[in-house]
Amino acid sequence: xxLKTDRLIDQIRNHAVPFKxxxxxxxxxxxxxxxxxxxxxxxSHGTSQFYTTRAxxxxxxxxxxxxxFIAVEGDWPSCYEVNRFIKGLAPEYSNAQEVLTKAFxxxxxxxxxxxxxxxxxxxxxxxxxxxxEKKVGFYGLDVYSLWESxxxxxxxxKQIDSPVLEKALEAVKCFEPFNRKPEMYGVSAAFYGEDxxxxxxxxxxxxxxxxEIRHDDPETALNVRINxxxxxxxxxxxxxxxxxxxxxxxxxxxxMVEALEYISDYYKSDAKGIIWEHNTHxxxxxxxxxxxxxxxxxxxxxxxxxxxxxxxxIGLGTYQGSVIAAKNWGDPVExxxxxxxxxxxxxxxLHLANPSNQYLIFTDENKELFNFEIGHRAxxxxxxxxxxxxxxxxxxxxxxxxxxxxxxxQTNALSPLSY
Numbered sequence: 001x002x003l004k005t006d007r008l009i010d011q012i013r014n015h016a017v018p019f020k021x022x023x024x025x026x027x028x029x030x031x032x033x034x035x036x037x038x039x040x041x042x043x044s045h046g047t048s049q050f051y052t053t054r055a056x057x058x059x060x061x062x063x064x065x066x067x068x069f070i071a072v073e074g075d076w077p078s079c080y081e082v083n084r085f086i087k088g089l090a091p092e093y094s095n096a097q098e099v100l101t102k103a104f105x106x107x108x109x110x111x112x113x114x115x116x117x118x119x120x121x122x123x124x125x126x127x128x129x130x131x132x133e134k135k136v137g138f139y140g141l142d143v144y145s146l147w148e149s150x151x152x153x154x155x156x157x158k159q160i161d162s163p164v165l166e167k168a169l170e171a172v173k174c175f176e177p178f179n180r181k182p183e184m185y186g187v188s189a190a191f192y193g194e195d196x197x198x199x200x201x202x203x204x205x206x207x208x209x210x211x212e213i214r215h216d217d218p219e220t221a222l223n224v225r226i227n228x229x230x231x232x233x234x235x236x237x238x239x240x241x242x243x244x245x246x247x248x249x250x251x252x253x254x255x256m257v258e259a260l261e262y263i264s265d266y267y268k269s270d271a272k273g274i275i276w277e278h279n280t281h282x283x284x285x286x287x288x289x290x291x292x293x294x295x296x297x298x299x300x301x302x303x304x305x306x307x308x309x310x311x312x313x314i315g316l317g318t319y320q321g322s323v324i325a326a327k328n329w330g331d332p333v334e335x336x337x338x339x340x341x342x343x344x345x346x347x348x349x350l351h352l353a354n355p356s357n358q359y360l361i362f363t364d365e366n367k368e369l370f371n372f373e374i375g376h377r378a379x380x381x382x383x384x385x386x387x388x389x390x391x392x393x394x395x396x397x398x399x400x401x402x403x404x405x406x407x408x409x410q411t412n413a414l415s416p417l418s419y
Contacts, residue, residue, distance in 0.1 A: 005349065011369045012353035016360050016407075022056040028314070028359055028404055029057055033065040035312035037260075039275045039282035039299060041402070043317040044338075044379035045073075045108065046324030046414045050316050051116035053406060058274050059123060062136055068270045069137035070124075071260055073277040074112050076230050077148040078103040079140030080223055082112075086124040087135045096121040101417055108381040110324055110333050110416035118417065134270065139226075139263055141256040141275070141298075146234035147180045149227035153207070156224050164206050171199040171231070182238045189239040197235055204232045222266045226259055233258070246293050253281060257301045279315045280378050280394065287400035288376075299401070315402040317377060319351040321411035325383035335413045338379070342389050345375040346398055350407040359406045362399040370399035 019025055032038045038061065042050035061067040072079060081103040084090040093099040096118055104113040121138075128135040150172050157165040174196035178185040189195035207228040233255040241248040256277075264271040275282065277298060280290075285297040302311045320340045326333050341347025350358065362370060375393030383392075398405055 005344075005352070008349050009353045011366075012350060012358075012360070015366050015369070016350070016354060016358040018354065018356060018358045020357065022060065025053075025057060025359070025406075026060075028361060028406075029060050029065075031361055032057075032312040032314060032404070033061060033067075036271070036310040037273045037275060037302060037306060037312070038067070039277065039302070039311065039313040041277065041279035041282040041313070041315040043279055043315075043377055044323050044325070044383070045111050045278065045381050046333075046379070046383075047318060047321070047338075047411045048116055048414050049318070049408045049411045051114070051120075051414060053316065053408065054276055055116065055120040055123075058120070058276075061274055062127065065272070066134075066270075067136075067272040067274050068134065068267045069139060069263060069272075070274045070276065071139045071141050071263060072112070072275070073142055073256075073281065074104075074140035075106075075142050075145035075148065076140040076223075076226050076259070077145050077152050078106075078112070079138055080152075082121060083138045086121060086128050086138055088125075088128065096125060097417060107330055108326070108333070109418075110414060111381070113417045115415040115417065137263070137267075139259075141259045141277070143230060143234050143237050143252045143255045144182075145230055146182065146185075146238065147175070149230040149234070150175070152227045153203075153224060153231070156220070164203075167199075167203050167206050171196060171203045174199045182234075182241075185235075186238040186242040189235075189242075195235070195239055197239070200232045200235045204228045218266060222262060226262055229255070229258060229262070246295050250294075250296050253297045253301060256281070256298050257305065260302075261305075278378070278380075279317070279376075282313050283315050283396070283401035284313065287397040289395045312403045313401075315376075315398075315405045317347055317350075317405065317407055318411040319347050319355070319407070319409045322413040323379060323383065323411070324414045324416060325379065325381055327382070327384060329382055333416065333419060336383060336385050338411065339385055339388065341377060342375065342393065345377065345393060346396065347377050347407075349374075351409055355409055357406075357408050359404060360398075361404045362402065367399040371397045373397050376401075 040054040081099055085093050085099040100113045153168050157168055237248050237251045281298045284299040285291055285295055286300055299313050321338045322335050323338050324333055325336055373395045376396035377392055378394050
């Protein structure tokens with residue numbers, strides 16, 4: 001049920017905190033740092049200020065609050081190359097730009113191969129140079145890298161002359177007829193019963209139980225094990241995607257939390273993670289209409305698994321500006337206009353309350369004021385601004401979806417390293 005606009009605007013004015021720089025975000029950072037996991041969202045995958053704001057907060061959390069890793073909505077093999085680079089373990093890369101352009105070479109490459117991330121990766125590299133005992137990690141949580149993860153497993157098993165190699169080659173052989181095209185595999189598995197589930201699950205089981213997997217090198221073992229669960233969950237994801245889009249979403253987000261558990265186990269008692277993902281992943285699904293469709297997400301699953309006191313979720317949004325996106329999946333990327341927030345949306349209410357940057361921290365005292373359901377904008381890698389009012393607004397109870405929300409009134413498009 002909607003509240004009157006004037007009343008909502010007054011509530012925002014009473015509780016929002018304006019900010020112009022990172023120092024103004026200090027109270028928010030300190031509140032978030034009490035949790036073990038901080039989830040930093042974004043309303044699009046192509047907005048510069050979402051990346052730079054999260055980067056500045058991330059640096060502060062690492063330097064002042066001893067957070068040990070960053071985990072992002074990206075593919076594990078690609079992000080692991082960044083992890084190797086920032087830890088000084090990748091002499092084949094001469095600089096940060098080279099690792100980003102080589103590692104993120106599959107559409108939508110701009111999500112991570114951009115100038116905003118370049119600056120953060122350079123900072124992480126320098127930070128780790130002076131913190132040899134506790135180097136910060138950078139990892140990918142997503143499930144899309146079926147073939148890349150299989151390639152990484154094969155390469156590793158060859159290097160150590162592992163007896164598991166034959167099982168891995170059998171699993172790869174099963175996928176060969178599909179020419180590295182997930183849509184082909186998905187159709188074949190869903191409609192013709194031609195899947196590779198048995199081979200993948202046998203490989204996963206063998207890798208998880210095999211004690212020869214570099215017990216002397218825990219991070220390499222982490223790399224192999226997560227590539228194995230990526231392969232298994234990706235097979236399940238593509239198998240399901242063709243017939244049940246909602247369930248494939250659930251498979252993907254459950255995989256992200258599973259991968260996060262492996263990373264946390266690697267860091268043991270020092271595990272404190274900063275997670276970068278879209279608002280639709282990090283904001284609790286139970287506070288949106290996703291719940292009506294039987295969908296879960298990372299924000300919900302993490303609150304349930306680790307306890308709400310150990311998870312602090314921060315959404316980010318904007319009123320208007322520009323964004324990098326594509327008209328259709330796989331199309332060339334372009335700069336698009338982000339229209340003003342539609343009437344009756346959270347974006348419009350925040351702008352009318354104060355047409356500048358501001359944030360809200362939701363507490364027991366004020367949460368009730370912001371727990372009613374109105375539209376909240378979400379922009380993906382595919383975007384058509386002229387039609388956004390038909391499908392880009394997610395009905396949301398903001399104070400239940402997030403622990404805090406950052407509103408950046410005017411935003412600009414992300415800067416890809418290449419188009």
